[in-house]
Amino acid sequence: MTKIKIFDLKEQYKTIAKEINKNVTNILSSGQYILGNNVKLLEENFAKHVGAKYAISCNSGTDALLLSLRALGIKKGDEVITTPFTYFATAEVIALVGAKPIFADINPHTFNINYKLIERLISKKTKAIMPVHLYGQSCEITKIRNICKKNKIALIEDCAQSFGAKYNGKYTGTFGDFGCYSFFPTKNLGCAGDGGMIVTNNLGKSKMLKKLRNHGGLIRNIHEYVGYNSRLDEIQASILVTKLKIIDKLNDSRIKIAENYKKLINNKNVKVPYQAENSYHVYNQFTLRVKKRTRFIAHLEKHSVPYGIYYPIPIYKQKAFKDFNYKCNLSNVNKITKECISIPIYPELDKNSFNKIVEVINKYK
Numbered sequence: 355m356t357k358i359k360i361f362d363l364k365e366q367y368k369t370i371a372k373e374i375n376k377n378v379t380n381i382l383s384s385g386q387y388i389l390g391n392n393v394k395l396l397e398e399n400f401a402k403h404v405g406a407k408y409a410i411s412c413n414s415g416t417d418a419l420l421l422s423l424r425a426l427g428i429k430k431g432d433e434v435i436t437t438p439f440t441y442f443a444t445a446e447v448i449a450l451v452g453a454k455p456i457f458a459d460i461n462p463h464t465f466n467i468n469y470k471l472i473e474r475l476i477s478k479k480t481k482a483i484m485p486v487h488l489y490g491q492s493c494e495i496t497k498i499r500n501i502c503k504k505n506k507i508a509l510i511e512d513c514a515q516s517f518g519a520k521y522n523g524k525y526t527g528t529f530g531d532f533g534c535y536s537f538f539p540t541k542n543l544g545c546a547g548d549g550g551m552i553v554t555n556n557l558g559k560s561k562m563l564k565k566l567r568n569h570g571g572l573i574r575n576i577h578e579y580v581g582y583n584s585r586l587d588e589i590q591a592s593i594l595v596t597k598l599k600i601i602d603k604l605n606d607s608r609i610k611i612a613e614n615y616k617k618l619i620n621n622k623n624v625k626v627p628y629q630a631e632n633s634y635h636v637y638n639q640f641t642l643r644v645k646k647r648t649r650f651i652a653h654l655e656k657h658s659v660p661y662g663i664y665y666p667i668p669i670y671k672q673k674a675f676k677d678f679n680y681k682c683n684l685s686n687v688n689k690i691t692k693e694c695i696s697i698p699i700y701p702e703l704d705k706n707s708f709n710k711i712v713e714v715i716n717k718y719k
């Protein structure tokens with residue numbers, strides 16, 4: 355039995371190596387490495403794919419969020435409402451622009467922000483809501499959009515884990531003012547390094563974002579804003595152009611694996627993830643809930659089944675945020691951070707590994 359991997363990026367590369375190698379060689383011989391035809395093509399194809407007017411690439415998912423906050427002029431003294439159960443980057447960028455992240459507890463079934471708890475957190479300082487579509491499943495985004503409209507605040511969707519996910523048949527990322535994606539290699543649509551994308555329907559903001567990602571300007575030596583070096587390079591863009599062509603197939607494979615896990619995992623001590631009715635879940639992670647996680651981990655390790663804990667600490671308890679002096683005590687996130695555990699799910703997961711994972715989990719007592 356070969357070793358089970360938590361993800362396997364090499365296998366996916368093998369299936370598209372010919373096209374990728376050809377494109378990368380062409381780019382290397384062309385001498386055009388930054389902001390060339392591949393970036394332009396990716397942005398066009400990406401916008402078309404998700405159904406947005408404009409797509410602006412950048413250096414990472416983190417920068418996609420950061421640039422969106424900057425494009426909205428969010429700054430010191432402002433507040434942005436988000437989830438305490440996400441990768442640190444979501445809240446980190448709010449602090450980076452000088453604003454304060456405000457946390458609403460999660461729905462323990464979907465792991466996403468509980469929209470019912472958002473409105474009571476809105477104050478005069480609130481400038482935006484930044485929900486996350488965690489693990490590949492949309493949050494209740496239309497409800498959150500209504501709250502934003504009613505209160506005249508912006509909506510930034512963190513789609514780092516949800517490329518391809520839909521809510522009521524519409525792609526995540528296209529509900530808010532900005533949809534922000536990560537191309538980190540383990541994401542559903544991943545490149546061979548770091549990369550990110552922002553989508554918007556606002557022409558003015560799209561122009562501003564193109565400047566912000568390039569030191570605040572498009573013309574050499576003219577800087578309209580204090581910006582960033584946050585350009586996606588041509589090699590990454592060309593890899594993503596290739597992968598975008600097969601992403602639906604890759605997401606289908608993830609969904610099939612998830613469905614089979616749900617069918618075959620049968621253990622009263624292990625809860626499989628819940629999928630909301632109106633949600634098209636693309637399973638960036640397959641996250642279980644177990645009461646005695648340390649014991650469960652020992653069992654998985656004994657049988658060489660890899661796992662990941664996303665995320666073990668609610669963000670408001672992170673040391674980096676100690677100066678915010680949070681007084682909140684959010685019971686659902688406190689509980690879920692102790693119970694969540696993700697098992698391997700990626701399009702290339704082979705049948706033997708899958709069967710072994712199910713067998714080991716079903717044997718757990």
Ligand SMILES: Cc1ncc(COP(=O)(O)O)c(C=O)c1O
Nearest residue numbers: 414415416441443514536537538
């Ligand atoms: C929910 C979420 N937001 C933001 C990010 C940041 O993306 P990147 O690693 O591309 O900067 C990630 C990456 O893991 C993420 O999972």
